[in-house]
Each structure stands twice: as structure tokens, then as C-alpha cells.
Amino acid sequence: MTNIVITGCSTGIGLETALYLKExxxxxxPTARDEKDVAHLKNLGFEHAMVLDVTKPEQIAAVISQVMELEGKIDVWFNNAGYGQPGAVEDLSTAMLRAQFETNLFGLHECTLQVLRVMKAQGYGKIIQHSSVLGLISLFGRGAYNASKYAIEGLSDTLRLELMDTGISVSLLNTGPITSNFRQNAMQKLQENVDIAHSRFKEKYEANIRGTGKKVPFNLEADAVASVVYEIIAAKKPKPRYYITKATYLLGNLKRILSTSLLDKILMRVG
Incomplete structure (x- = not known):
């Protein structure tokens, strides 16, 4: 039976993908950072759900060790864990940017490094990196998240070239708006870490907070991502990149054909 390790399964895409694949x-x-979320996963029937904070290398090693003990192999690793830190670039402290990268990029990289040792030894494997439409284009007020996802794109594109002489594939998921708690959590990070009251973007921030529950154009349910992960698992040769949602196709294609100045005008209206 094919197996997969998924990071960031407390809610949203990670949780729904775990359930979809189990069926x-x-x-x-599935893994999650908090014990209570792991307990919830076990209540859902995931007997081997595990604690994993991707910023802690020893926890990554423990997860890999347990899966190898139970299975003797790791077929697929889905680097899904991540969060969004909103805020205009001028309102982001270096510490905030560093924290964003610790989870979204450095945690992903450490997971990748550790699982690569297993996959190279067994001679095969599939690594799935959760990027975003914001790994292709940038939106106002998403500088930290944009930067982390652009970095994932560059790192993964390079890794794919370096693994061409192996049986290991690397696939990027460029997701657009997906039903989850991501936006609510991001707005909480905005209020916790950004000095909104003294920012020149105060009104824009407050409007974003008020609009947290508004329906987003082109939004899809999380099973849209889960079905792509399943497609990658089933594929003999997975594609290097998968666009998910019409927003990704639209904005990704506009970046190819429009001048930067014209695209900027469109993105300011989207953001």
C-alpha cells in the first residue's frame, strides 16, 4: 500500500487531504504541531497521527523514524505546513519575516532534506511542495508570505533539476483561494504583530479585517487540492507544477503575457 506523510493537518487542506486519501x-x-490536533486526528481514525512542528528538526527525525519502523519506506511526503503573515513590507519587522521563513521555507527545507535521505536510499519517492498562486505573482500587503512562496518555487525548481538522475520527483502546488482557516489565522497574525494604529495603511488593514468572512472569487473546497495530491500519488511521472483554482490559471497566465506595469495595476485592484 502506498503511504504518505502530510505536515500541517490541524485543519483545512492538510486535514481534508488526509481524509480524502484515507478513503x-x-x-x-498526518502530522500537526499541537497535541490537541493530533488527538483529534486519532479520533478521526488516524492511529499513527504524530506531533510535528516543522521548525524542530528532532521532531521531523522522530516522524520519519516512526514511519520507517512501521512501513520500511516513505513513498510520498507532502510539505503542507505554513501560515500567512500579512502586512505591508514597511510594517514588517525582520523578526516577523524571519518567523514566516522559519515555518514556510526553512521547515519545509529541513523536512525535504531529511526525507531525501530515505528516498535516495530506497531509490524512489515523491515530494510535494505546497506553494501558492502567490509564489507566481505578488499582492499588496502579503510581502512576507509572497517572499516565502517565491523562495519555495526557486528551491524546488532547483531541487528537481538536481534529482533528475534519481527516481525522486518534486511537484509544486500553486493553490489559489481554498476554503480553510488560513485567512482568519492570517488576520489574527496581522492584529498581533503589526502596529495597525500607526500605519499609513491603517484603513486598508481594517477593511481587510472586516472582510475576513467575505466570499472570495474562484474559491474552491479543500478537496480540490486533495484530488491533485491523489493524482500525483497515482502518476508514474508527476508533473513539476500543478495549478489549482481559476485564480492561479488567470494570474499565472497574465504574468506571462502582460508588462509588469500593466500587471501591477491589475494586482492592485485584486489586492
Whole structure:
């Protein structure tokens, strides 16, 4: 039976992907940062759900060790864990930017490095990196998140070239708006870490907070991502990149054909 380890399964895409794959007889090892979320996963039938904070290398090693003890292999690793830190670039402290990268990029990289040792030894494997439409284009007030996702794109594109002489694939998921708690959590980070009251973007921030629950154009449910992960698992040769949602196709294609100045005008209206 094919197995997969998924990071960031407390809610949203990670949780729904774990459930979707379990129903299709994939051996799923979901992970989450908090004990209470791991307990919830176990209540849902994931006997081997595990604690994993991707910023802690020893926890990554422990997860890999347990899966190897149970299975003797790791077929697929889905680097899904991440969060968004909103705020205009001028309102972001270096510490905030560093924290964003610690989870979204450095945690992803440490997971990748550790699982690569297993996959190179076994001679095969699939690594799925959760990027975003914001790894292709940038939106106002998303500088930290944009930067982390652009970095994932560059790192993963390079890794894919370096693994061409192996049986290991690297696939990027460029997701657009997906139903989850991501936006609510991001607005909480905005209020916690940005000095909104003294920012020249105060009104824009407050409007974004008020609009947290508004319906987003082109939004899809989380199973849209889960089905792509399943497609990658089933594929003999997974594609290097998968666009998910019409927003990704639209904005990704506009970046190819429009001048930067014209695209900027459109993106200011989107943001």
C-alpha cells in the first residue's frame, strides 16, 4: 500500500487531504504541531497521527523514524505546513519575516532534506511542495508570505533539476483561494504583530479585517487540492507544477503575457 506523510493537518487542506486519501486506501501519516490536533486526528481514525512542528528538526527525525519502523519506506511526503503573515513590507519587522521563513521555507527545507535521505536510499519517492498562486505573482500587503512562496518555487525548481538522475520527483502546488482557516489565522497574525494604529495603511488593514468572512472569487473546497495530491500519488511521472483554482490559471497566465506595469495595476485592484 502506498503511504504518505502530510505536515500541517490541524485543519483545512492538510486535514481534508488526509481524509480524502484515507478513503482511497492510501496509508496516511498526518502530522500537526499541537497535541490537541493530533488527538483529534486519532479520533478521526488516524492511529499513527504524530506531533510535528516543522521548525524542530528532532521532531521531523522522530516522524520519519516512526514511519520507517512501521512501513520500511516513505513513498510520498507532502510539505503542507505554513501560515500567512500579512502586512505591508514597511510594517514588517525582520523578526516577523524571519518567523514566516522559519515555518514556510526553512521547515519545509529541513523536512525535504531529511526525507531525501530515505528516498535516495530506497531509490524512489515523491515530494510535494505546497506553494501558492502567490509564489507566481505578488499582492499588496502579503510581502512576507509572497517572499516565502517565491523562495519555495526557486528551491524546488532547483531541487528537481538536481534529482533528475534519481527516481525522486518534486511537484509544486500553486493553490489559489481554498476554503480553510488560513485567512482568519492570517488576520489574527496581522492584529498581533503589526502596529495597525500607526500605519499609513491603517484603513486598508481594517477593511481587510472586516472582510475576513467575505466570499472570495474562484474559491474552491479543500478537496480540490486533495484530488491533485491523489493524482500525483497515482502518476508514474508527476508533473513539476500543478495549478489549482481559476485564480492561479488567470494570474499565472497574465504574468506571462502582460508588462509588469500593466500587471501591477491589475494586482492592485485584486489586492
Amino acid at each position: 482511497r486506501y492510501i496509508s496516511v501519516y
